[in-house]
Amino acid sequence: MPRGHQRLRTAFIISLVILFAEVLGGIISGSLALLSDAGHVLTDSFALAMSFIASRLSQRPSDYRATYGYQRIGLLAAVINGSTLLLVSGYIFYEAVRRFTSSFEINPSVMLPVAVFGLFGNALMALVLSKDHHDLNIKSAWLHIVGDLLASVGVVIASVIIILTGWRVADPIAGMVVGILILVGGLRVVRDALWVFLEFVPRGIEPESLVEKIRAVEGVRDVHDVHIWSISHGRVAFSAHVLVKDQLLSDAERIRKAVEEVLEKEGIDHSVIQLEYACSGTNGGIYCQQ
Ligand SMILES: [Zn+2]
Ligand SMILES: [Zn+2]
Incomplete structure (x- = not known):
């Protein structure tokens, strides 16, 4: 098992322990935070x-069932996960408002140690995951956990405030802050995954300037029917019709390779280019009109 996998697994086990402690501590102490x-x-x-x-x-390589490979399964999971985050934040806001408007019981002497435990657990997770920054998947997990660390600090502060001053509202306030973090995180996860599912042009790629660069390749007369999408995060696919003059296929090969070089410079490594010589034009649109 690669080390990145091992770290993710360790972090996963730690998160389960924190989860168990906080659910138990939350129910016993009555703390929304x-x-x-x-x-x-x-x-x-x-x-x-x-x-x-x-x-x-x-x-896992592509096969004849999944010719693009299996990476979008991870995206599907991200959509489900993000939607769950939105539901969780909805519940927190509902419960926080309820606590703002009516009285509730809370036991800060249980809340504080559990909150401190959660803080240490999150710190440990950050430490475990911080060693693999270069892996994008793990990097995003790590950035996320730093956010959680701040949330845990907030819960600890709320416990201390309640112990010192008896001001219970600190609990739903801390809960709301965590809820906002969850909401923002959830929206981002859903947006990024839907962006790929809806086949929008990947962020950071500008189709107009890319088309201009392809048009500038020697031997290219025009480009149309351009499609740019992601197979999964960071894996960009491209297809287009490229208009050239009638010539030997072996000569046209040079043009295709030059276009592919332009694409590779933009980080696009999966391209399909259809060379044409007889397209009657695009009427100013982006599609071929025979
Ligand atoms: Zn988190
Ligand atoms: Zn065409």
């Missing part, structure tokens, strides 16, 4: 499991 953090850790455990599975799946 702890339960919110537990909700967060729950989706984190799920996300870690998904990164783990995704990083294994992405190594």
